[in-house]
Amino acid sequence: MQRKLALGLLAAFLLSFCTAGSAQAKQEKTLYQRLGGYDALAAVTDDFLGRLTTDAQMKRFFVGASTDSQKKIRQHIVDFLCAATGGPCAYIGRDMKTAHTGLGITGSDWDLTVKHLVATLDKFKVPEKEKGEVLAAISGLKKDIVEQP
Numbered sequence: 001m002q003r004k005l006a007l008g009l010l011a012a013f014l015l016s017f018c019t020a021g022s023a024q025a026k027q028e029k030t031l032y033q034r035l036g037g038y039d040a041l042a043a044v045t046d047d048f049l050g051r052l053t054t055d056a057q058m059k060r061f062f063v064g065a066s067t068d069s070q071k072k073i074r075q076h077i078v079d080f081l082c083a084a085t086g087g088p089c090a091y092i093g094r095d096m097k098t099a100h101t102g103l104g105i106t107g108s109d110w111d112l113t114v115k116h117l118v119a120t121l122d123k124f125k126v127p128e129k130e131k132g133e134v135l136a137a138i139s140g141l142k143k144d145i146v147e148q149p
């Protein structure tokens with residue numbers, strides 16, 4: 001009788017452990033994974049940069065950069081987003097303040113950038129929850145990027 005009880009308790013313990021484990025695994029999907037991983041982030045970055053570099057107000061920041069420099073900036077942004085969203089990338093570029101100081105980015109440039117980013121995320125049908133998380137992460141960078149409020 002006692003042995004049966006002990007086996008029953010062990011089974012209940014193992015069951016609760018497994019259920020808790022899988023619930024935790026579900027919760028622990030990183031934003032990077034929920035966005036679709038590296039290729040999805042790279043496609044989002046390309047669409048977003050395409051919008052910025054052809055926008056009448058924003059393109060002034062990117063004129064004069066060689067094709068290779070543009071590729072480097074693009075790769076840094078992909079890696080930055082990958083690392084910032086919990087992905088397996090190492091970001092080896094400069095910190096945001098160092099990379100943007102002196103460009104004279106204004107509050108209006110920032111607002112336009114966020115608008116383009118939202119348009120990109122909508123184009124890729126990123127769900128509201130993930131869109132909110134991306135925008136919240138980006139908004140934390142504003143103080144280091146904008147020089148003229």
Ligand code: HEM
Nearest residue numbers: 061062073076077080093094099105109110113138141145
């Ligand atoms: C108004 C908004 C922004 C403008 C006009 C802008 C413009 C630029 C420009 C012109 C560069 C190249 C700087 C250089 O090589 O001398 C750059 C680099 C970079 N930007 Fe932005 N940026 C903006 C917002 C952002 C945001 C929101 C992010 C975050 C995803 C970001 C991430 C980066 C990264 C990772 C680099 C590369 C840093 C490096 O080369 O070490 N930028 N940005």
